[in-house]
Amino acid sequence: MYVSPSLSQGEMVNTLKAFNIRDDKVKNLNIFLCGPIGAGKSSIINTINSILEGQISVGYQGCLDSSVSQTLQFHERQVGNAKDGFLHLVLNDTMGLEIDQSNGVHTDDIITALKGHIKEGYKFDPQTPIDENSTYYRENPSLSDRMHCLVYVIPADKISLMDEFFQKLKTIRDAAYEMDPDLPHVILMTRVDKTCTLTNKNLRYVYNSKKIKDKMEECHQALDVK
Template identity: 85%
Template sequence: MVNTLKAFKIRNDEVKELNLLLCGQIGAGKSSIINTINSILEGQISVGYQGNLESSVSQTLKFHKRQVGNAKDGFLPLVLNDTMGLEIDQSKGVHTDDIITALKGHTKNGYTFDPKTPIDENSPHYRENPSLSDRMHCLVYVIPADKISIMEDKVFKKMKKVRDAAYRMDLPHVILMTKVDETCTLTNKNLRHVYNSKKIKDKMLECQSALGVKMNCIFPVKNYHEECDINENVNCLMLHAFTRIVRWADDYVDKYSNN
């Protein structure tokens, strides 16, 4: 799967990078996903994006394009776009309109999120006429398995607003369900049991019920967070998800290449 990713080429020559947008509650593991994917590709633990683990507020304050790969081994034609975390309070966390605007390709890299006032056409970081290359090509919700049962309805309401916008754009959207090792004793002991775990299956069903995402688009994963060495079981779960996300994003670009 690593070789497949490293050899990947976008079918549409006009689009140089596939844009994948990460969206989720504070502490869900969005930035850790970026570190995990780069760790897998580099073959060693990457800590490129670090935050304050004890913080109860979002560590991502700007709209960041995170390239996949590195300067030494080469970058893949894939970009993970990190966003500020969603919060219960309407005046805190990323504004849903900012996520929707980013999906449509209007938001330039480096835009600073304002929880109370979303970006508008007067902002220097607003792109007036986005091309297919500027748009997001897949929406990736990041939901922690150990918290989904206690997540507030207000957070899901925000996610559903983003989901509805993605539906209207015919945009593929998936769920990376993180922290599966902290949710199930069986999975904690051995990640290979993740798809045999009734508890993990129940959490996937909760995700499906909350956001209406198909079960084959919900992927249980674990991020690197305390490990010092690469683990093949962690890698396989993430690669299983990521290779499919990339394929679906490429399908989207190919479908709308003439629009």
């Protein structure tokens, strides 16, 4: 599926609504969001649903720049609504990463979720990842249970301070490539208005900002994701 950035918002929404999965074994495409605490993963999910629903959506409480993860459980959020119909897309939200392994989501849990073993509602334990005896552990995940796209949510204004976070993300990246070499990887930068005076005045200038372009390259070099 490719959605041209030159399309208007309405055209993008219509393109997404018309999208169908060719493989009958897969009901929905699972898009997995991961990143540090306060990066805005839950806010992104709410924003996407607000656009598609045509009204403000606050399905998940999130807080940009929070020092404590607002997501404590594994959430699967279908895109759309019962009235207008759901898209064949599911956004999967997790607890945020932290530098200290005793806090934040355990990288093993993210890798296990990528493989489709974790069920909706699993409560993350920063110090002890899920095991096969958990009621939230799916022993034999199908292709439909696995993640089909990995999205790294990165706060643009903090990239230079994220060396240790990037090491964790690289561990997740390598496990994802091992699981499926063709799995799409996407970097989504948030907080661009905090990074550049041009975008702070008007977000429409985000594609004209040299500073944002430099941050994109910095993020690419750190994570090696195109």
